[in-house]
Amino acid sequence: MSRRPGKLRLGLSLQHAGYHAAAWRLPEVPRHANLDWQYYLRSAQAAERGKFDMIFFADGVAVRENLDDREVLARTPSVVNLEPLTLLSALATHTRHIGLVGTASTTYNEPYHIARKFASLDHISGGRAAWNLVTSWSLGEARNFGRDTPLDYDSRYARAREFARVVHGLWNSWEDDAFVEDKQSGLFFDPDKLHVLGHQGEHFSVQGPLNLSRTPQGRPLICQAGKSPAGQEIAAESADFVFTADHSIEDGQAYYREVKGRLAQHGRHPGQLLILPGVVPIVGRSEQEAQDKFGRLQELIDPKIGLSLLALLGDLSAYPLDGPLPPIHDYGEMASVARLIEQRARKDNLSIRQLYQAIAASRGHRTLVGSAEQVADDLQAWFEAEAADGFNIAAPYLPGAVDDFVDLVIPELQRRELFRREYEGTTLRQNLGLDYPEHPRSTPTHADH
Amino acid sequence: MSRRPGKLRLGLSLQHAGYHAAAWRLPEVPRHANLDWQYYLRSAQAAERGKFDMIFFADGVAVRENLDDREVLARTPSVVNLEPLTLLSALATHTRHIGLVGTASTTYNEPYHIARKFASLDHISGGRAAWNLVTSWSLGEARNFGRDTPLDYDSRYARAREFARVVHGLWNSWEDDAFVEDKQSGLFFDPDKLHVLGHQGEHFSVQGPLNLSRTPQGRPLICQAGKSPAGQEIAAESADFVFTADHSIEDGQAYYREVKGRLAQHGRHPGQLLILPGVVPIVGRSEQEAQDKFGRLQELIDPKIGLSLLALLGDLSAYPLDGPLPPIHDYGEMASVARLIEQRARKDNLSIRQLYQAIAASRGHRTLVGSAEQVADDLQAWFEAEAADGFNIAAPYLPGAVDDFVDLVIPELQRRELFRREYEGTTLRQNLGLDYPEHPRSTPTHADH
Ligand SMILES: Cc1cc2nc3c(=O)[nH]c(=O)nc-3n(C[C@H](O)[C@H](O)[C@H](O)COP(=O)(O)O)c2cc1C
Ligand SMILES: Cc1cc2nc3c(=O)[nH]c(=O)nc-3n(C[C@H](O)[C@H](O)[C@H](O)COP(=O)(O)O)c2cc1C
Numbered sequence: 074m075s076r077r078p079g080k081l082r083l084g085l086s087l088q089h090a091g092y093h094a095a096a097w098r099l100p101e102v103p104r105h106a107n108l109d110w111q112y113y114l115r116s117a118q119a120a121e122r123g124k125f126d127m128i129f130f131a132d133g134v135a136v137r138e139n140l141d142d143r144e145v146l147a148r149t150p151s152v153v154n155l156e157p158l159t160l161l162s163a164l165a166t167h168t169r170h171i172g173l174v175g176t177a178s179t180t181y182n183e184p185y186h187i188a189r190k191f192a193s194l195d196h197i198s199g200g201r202a203a204w205n206l207v208t209s210w211s212l213g214e215a216r217n218f219g220r221d222t223p224l225d226y227d228s229r230y231a232r233a234r235e236f237a238r239v240v241h242g243l244w245n246s247w248e249d250d251a252f253v254e255d256k257q258s259g260l261f262f263d264p265d266k267l268h269v270l271g272h273q274g275e276h277f278s279v280q281g282p283l284n285l286s287r288t289p290q291g292r293p294l295i296c297q298a299g300k301s302p303a304g305q306e307i308a309a310e311s312a313d314f315v316f317t318a319d320h321s322i323e324d325g326q327a328y329y330r331e332v333k334g335r336l337a338q339h340g341r342h343p344g345q346l347l348i349l350p351g352v353v354p355i356v357g358r359s360e361q362e363a364q365d366k367f368g369r370l371q372e373l374i375d376p377k378i379g380l381s382l383l384a385l386l387g388d389l390s391a392y393p394l395d396g397p398l399p400p401i402h403d404y405g406e407m408a409s410v411a412r413l414i415e416q417r418a419r420k421d422n423l424s425i426r427q428l429y430q431a432i433a434a435s436r437g438h439r440t441l442v443g444s445a446e447q448v449a450d451d452l453q454a455w456f457e458a459e460a461a462d463g464f465n466i467a468a469p470y471l472p473g474a475v476d477d478f479v480d481l482v483i484p485e486l487q488r489r490e491l492f493r494r495e496y497e498g499t500t501l502r503q504n505l506g507l508d509y510p511e512h513p514r515s516t517p518t519h520a521d522h
Numbered sequence: 523m524s525r526r527p528g529k530l531r532l533g534l535s536l537q538h539a540g541y542h543a544a545a546w547r548l549p550e551v552p553r554h555a556n557l558d559w560q561y562y563l564r565s566a567q568a569a570e571r572g573k574f575d576m577i578f579f580a581d582g583v584a585v586r587e588n589l590d591d592r593e594v595l596a597r598t599p600s601v602v603n604l605e606p607l608t609l610l611s612a613l614a615t616h617t618r619h620i621g622l623v624g625t626a627s628t629t630y631n632e633p634y635h636i637a638r639k640f641a642s643l644d645h646i647s648g649g650r651a652a653w654n655l656v657t658s659w660s661l662g663e664a665r666n667f668g669r670d671t672p673l674d675y676d677s678r679y680a681r682a683r684e685f686a687r688v689v690h691g692l693w694n695s696w697e698d699d700a701f702v703e704d705k706q707s708g709l710f711f712d713p714d715k716l717h718v719l720g721h722q723g724e725h726f727s728v729q730g731p732l733n734l735s736r737t738p739q740g741r742p743l744i745c746q747a748g749k750s751p752a753g754q755e756i757a758a759e760s761a762d763f764v765f766t767a768d769h770s771i772e773d774g775q776a777y778y779r780e781v782k783g784r785l786a787q788h789g790r791h792p793g794q795l796l797i798l799p800g801v802v803p804i805v806g807r808s809e810q811e812a813q814d815k816f817g818r819l820q821e822l823i824d825p826k827i828g829l830s831l832l833a834l835l836g837d838l839s840a841y842p843l844d845g846p847l848p849p850i851h852d853y854g855e856m857a858s859v860a861r862l863i864e865q866r867a868r869k870d871n872l873s874i875r876q877l878y879q880a881i882a883a884s885r886g887h888r889t890l891v892g893s894a895e896q897v898a899d900d901l902q903a904w905f906e907a908e909a910a911d912g913f914n915i916a917a918p919y920l921p922g923a924v925d926d927f928v929d930l931v932i933p934e935l936q937r938r939e940l941f942r943r944e945y946e947g948t949t950l951r952q953n954l955g956l957d958y959p960e961h962p963r964s965t966p967t968h969a970d971h
Contacts, residue, residue: 098705105701108645108735110615134634136733143713150710153701153735156642162611163646166559183630185583185666193605196557197612216729217634252554252602256547259824261599264592280665284585286557286602375708 081456081491082314082347082463082505084127084174085120087113089150091470092353094433095373097150099470106471107154110163116472117164120171123479124493126504127172127203128164129296129316129465130157134181135213145381158190165198172501173198174296176205179236180229181218184277187236188243191293192285200289200500204240205296205316206307208233230303232276237295237311239279242270244292246282248512290502291510309335313507314347316465318437325350325460347462347505350455351438353469356477360443367442370469371430379429385411394426438467445481452482453491530905530940531763531796531912531954533576533623534569536562538599540919541802543882544822546599548919555920556603559612565921566613569620572928573942575953576621576652577613578745578765578914579606583630584662594830607639614647621950622647623745625654628685629678630667633726636685637692640742641734649738649949653689654745654765655756657682679752681725686744686760688728691719693741695731697961739951740959758784762956763796765914767886774799774909796911796954799904800887802918805926809892816891819918820879828878834860843875887916894930901931902940 089107090097097106106112117128136152139145146152157175165173173194177187187204195202208229209215215223224232251266270281297312299305308315315332319325333343355370357363380389386401398418404411418428434440441448455461468474486492498504538556539546546555555561566577585601588594595601606624614622622643626636636653644651657678658664664672673681700715719730746761748754757764764781768774782792804819806812829838835850847867853860867877883889890897904910917923935941947953 097703097710098708100705104703110646133733134638135729136731140718140731143716146716147711147713148708152711153696153733155645155734156638159607159611159639159642159646162608163615166612166615181632182635183667186631186635189583189605190608193608196604197559197608213729216727218632219727247602254546254553256549259547259597259822259826261546262596262601264596267592267595269589278665278668280584280662282585282589282601284582284602285604373708377708 080493081452081461081486082349083123083125083492084129084172084314084316084349084463084465085116085125085475086129086131086351086465086467087116087471088131088467089154091474092436092438092467093370093469094150094378094436095370095375096470098373099370099473101473102470107150110155110160112471113155113160114164114167116468116475117168117171119472119475119479121168123475123483124496125171125466125479126463127174127201127501129174129205130160130176131205132157132176132207133209133211133214134178135211135217137211137213140213142381144377148375148378158194161202162194162197165194165201168201170201170496170499170504172201172203172294172504174203174205174294176207178207178209178214179233180209180224181214182236184236184239184279185243185283188240188283189285191240192244192283192288195288195290195293196285200502202288202290203294203296203313203501205298206233206237206312207298208304226301227303230299230301230307234307234310235274235276237307239270239272239274239277241292241311242272243279243281243283244287245512246270247286248514249287249291252286287512290500291512294501294505294507305332305335308332308346309341310339312346313502314349314462314505317348317350318439319350319460320439322455322458322460325455326458329460345507347507349463349465350461351465351467352452353435353438353440353467354448354478354482355440355442355469355474356445356448356481358444358481360447363442363444363447367434367440371434374430374433376426376429379426379433382429382432383414383425386414389425392425395424398423398425398428445485448482449485449489449491452486453489456491529942530901530910530935531798532572532574532941533578533621533763533765533798533912533914534565534574534924535578535580535800535914535916536565536920537580538603540923541885541887541916542819542918543599543827543885544819544824545919547822548819548922550922551919556599559604559609561920562604562609563613563616565917565924566617566620568921568924568928570617572924572932573945574620574915574928575912576623576650576950578623578654579609579625580654581606581625581656582658582660582663583627584660584666586660586662589662591830594826597824597827607643610651611643611646614643614650619650619945619948619953621650621652621743621953623652623654623743625656627656627658627663628682629658629673630663631685633685633688633728634692634732637689637732638734640689641693641732641737644737644739644742645734649951651737651739652743652745652762652950654747655682655686655761656747657753675750676752679748679750679756683756683759684723684725686756688719688721688723688726690741690760691721692728692730692732693736694961695719696735697963698736698740701735736961739949740961743950743954743956754781754784757781757795758790759788761795762951763798763911763954766797766799767888768799768909769888771904771907771909774904775907778909794956796956798912798914799910800914800916801901802884802887802889802916803897803927803931804889804891804918804923805894805897805930807893807930809896812891812893816883816889820883823879823882825875825878828875828882831878831881832863832874835863838874841874844873847872847874847877883918889918894934897931898934898938898940901935902938905940 248266294313297308697715746757747765
């Protein structure tokens with residue numbers, strides 16, 4: 074791990090009114106916040122003040138929740154969102170340093186569009202664009218794109234791998250210095266520096282060239298959040314950083330080793346793929362203040378939403394929320410998950426409300442509630458144990474939780490020499506400490522590294 | 523034509539360093555201008571100063587020129603361009619009034635993406651987004667999306683019609699006031715105001731709903747530049763304005779009557795579809811100054827580009843550029859067009875250079891070279907003859923030609939009470955004098971008008 078960066082990397086995940094399902098109900102969050110680019114700008118600018126590496130917008134091309142359960146759906150703020158590329162482009166011109174990570178699906182897109190849009194964002198932002206490559210698991214997305222069911226797992230990932238190769242190839246359509254723009258002679262570009270892709274594959278035939286030049290970062294960065302072996306392989310072949318969601322430091326270390334171990338077979342070294350687990354921090358000036366902030370959010374979780382999170386345990390609506398979990402008789406189709414949820418309640422003697430609150434808060438990520446020192450201790454431990462190269466900070470509510478992290482945790486990380494005080498470069502690639510990808514100088518047929 | 527607006531409407535077409543093929547060679551145009559969103563911002567802001575209704579970016583998803591003729595290709599500035607949606611989003615946040623028209627293809631896209639991206643731009647811009655619906659005629663585009671040849675004409679337009687209906691339907695997924703966001707009760711939206719599209723058609727099955735709410739304009743506007751009967755039908759059914767390219771006022775009147783005549787069968791009135799022919803203005807303080815500006819541009823047309831425009835007449839490279847057109851013996855496959863070009867040379871006794879200059883300048887549109895009065899006279903004549911509701915001004919070079927139009931022609935049009943002095947509304951729809959589309963209030967199955 075010789076090339077492992079000395080400082081940890083920080084991304085900030087922004088969505089809806091925040092990552093916490095009840096964030097929109099906080100009195101300080103304006104109505105229709107999730108349609109307002111300036112609402113997100115406040116968080117982006119706070120993140121830039123805190124020298125974050127990047128902001129990240131997750132996305133899906135559907136209302137992915139169950140359309141038939143209108144009671145729960147009507148209480149779900151994630152049903153509408155601005156589209157990430159248009160939103161990031163707006164934010165790009167009001168920020169100077171922060172990286173801009175948008176999500177796009179390989180299952181319901183064509184590589185030419187994705188190559189072009191992210192390249193365009195890289196030009197507009199002066200080298201700060203990154204693509205979060207996802208393969209779209211949901212039924213809702215399938216049904217918006219002519220399918221009855223999602224594409225099966227293997228087909229999705231086979232398509233995604235070829236998709237990423239084509240995108241890499243298109244990004245190398247022109248060499249860095251192709252555009253001579255010689256006004257005197259009338260030569261706009263040097264024709265020897267144009268490389269027509271001519272890709273013919275199993276899923277795509279794409280002639281090229283891309284009608285956009287090589288970008289300030291050489292090419293936009295790629296992020297991938299695959300957990301499965303196929304997902305990890307795409308990351309190892311094509312990505313620059315991965316978002317993950319591990320719950321114990323041991324699991325984090327195992328994942329870290331596994332993904333980094335896959336790089337060599339693609340001719341890459343461990344420093345070329347950064348691993349960023351997600352955490353949801355709730356920070357206070359004291360642990361008590363943090364707990365109070367957290368409690369305020371947890372209280373706002375609608376019981377209908379809460380009970381829907383426990384649906385695997387059956388219909389609990391007849392039981393008092395502040396009473397214990399009743400005996401479960403039928404564990405249903407996903408018995409293993411249902412039993413895990415039940416165990417959690419039994420172990421800590423949680424009421425129904427406490428149980429759904431515990432599940433709602435994390436939604437897959439680790440929730441860290443505490444003082445700046447406590448949160449920094451945790452991040453430092455993961456970083457030093459090589460369970461992480463940095464973190465994807467999912468802000469529970471916007472922009473308050475971003476401000477808290479920037480004002481409280483960042484200075485603490487800086488004091489410990491774990492985090493930058495100034496941006497190192499002008500592009501996201503430079504700030505992340507990733508090498509510039511030299512142009513392969515011949516018609517590329519696979520990923521450019 | 524009772525509802526015909528009293529003032530003419532003006533769009534500004536921005537591309538590369540300008541509409542004129544040699545614009546990039548002007549000394550004042552910076553290198554790599556077409557990758558610089560701030561270069562376009564200067565023109566957008568000038569247009570807003572001039573109270574233009576909108577700016578427009580044409581687009582294709584390919585290098586559409588012949589890839590095999592590298593000599594000509596290398597002299598062609600249109601090979602690389604920023605992607606319109608990302609560019610318009612960046613410009614949106616630095617302008618306040620001007621409409622933002624981007625191009626997207628129905629042949630190489632899926633309706634869900636187009637509905638979402640333009641809706642997102644409409645939210646970001648506060649109601650200024652419009653979609654130029656094109657069906658993509660070029661071979662280069664076909665080859666970037668898995669095809670050997672372009673989709674045939676009829677299939678392209680059949681797909682486009684259904685595409686537009688689906689997009690309209692998705693834009694009506696939620697009623698205007700669906701998002702109650704009641705923090706007290708926890709109700710985010712009123713489930714009775716969600717309408718799931720459930721479209722099942724010949725080309726698309728799209729379940730919906732769109733994961734974005736109704737937009738400030740009710741829905742983004744749609745523009746269409748179809749010349750053929752099928753193109754006109756789409757415009758009549760789905761568009762709010764059309765870009766055209768007619769050369770005589772009589773042709774303009776005929777087209778105007780024909781398109782407006784198609785509206786009634788879709789239950790629409792003539793004021794609901796605005797017709798905007800394109801013109802390329804080169805304006806001076808005097809006619810002579812305008813001619814000088816024009817001459818300076820025309821001189822910069824590379825002879826290789828010029829001769830390529832005359833390729834239908836055979837290989838002329840052996841003849842002196844300033845000599846006459848030689849006798850043509852073989853008119854080739856497109857004999858009718860070739861004969862028209864030849865007639866133009868013979869009639870005015872043009873040299874080879876003068877002939878290609880004449881063709882290069884207009885590229886389908888009318889070039890108007892003259893003083894502000896002369897240009898205004900022409901526009902007024904077309905407007906009053908009902909050959910146009912306004913114009914799509916293709917600026918020959920940026921930002922200079924925009925400034926000239928704004929500083930010279932706009933005041934002249936205002937003096938004649940032909941053009942606004944202040945924006946009437948806050949959305950593009952309001953400025954164009956188009957009605958707000960009420961939500962159909964039931965699951966929409968076709969266009970919302
Ligand atoms: C932090 C994080 C962010 C993710 N963002 C998205 C997203 O925005 N859109 C999406 O469709 N999937 C998203 N995913 C899902 C992943 O792309 C992936 O499908 C998931 O991690 C399971 O991995 P696998 O596909 O290899 O099984 C995200 C996952 C993680 C951990
Ligand atoms: C002013 C104007 C702008 C146009 N812009 C585009 C464009 O950006 N992209 C494109 O593929 N086609 C563009 N077109 C082509 C039209 O969409 C259409 O294909 C053409 O006018 C021929 O009409 P038809 O398709 O009905 O035969 C444009 C046409 C005009 C007149």
